[in-house]
Amino acid sequence: MIFCNRTTFFILGYAAEHHPKLIRLIDAAGHEIGTHGGSVAKIIFLYFRL
Structure with missing residues (x-):
């Protein structure tokens, strides 16, 4: 069986x-x-600033 799923990678x-x-x-x-x-590090910094 072959699957042709696509996804988004962040x-x-x-x-x-x-x-x-x-x-x-x-x-x-x-x-x-x-x-x-x-x-x-930037993501964590922004989280704690909110």
């Missing part, structure tokens, strides 16, 4: 910089790629 900016081949594979497989910001 990738941290630094992860995309360090793993560009993986990002290209995800894109080539037809998935969507969204950015999740530059780093986890």
Whole structure:
């Protein structure tokens, strides 16, 4: 049985910089790629500021 599911991957900016081949594979497989910001530290900082 073959499945043709697509999904959206939210990738941290630094992860995309360090793993560009993986990002290209995800894109080539037809998935969507969204950015999740530059780093986890920035996300945590914004959470606690709210």
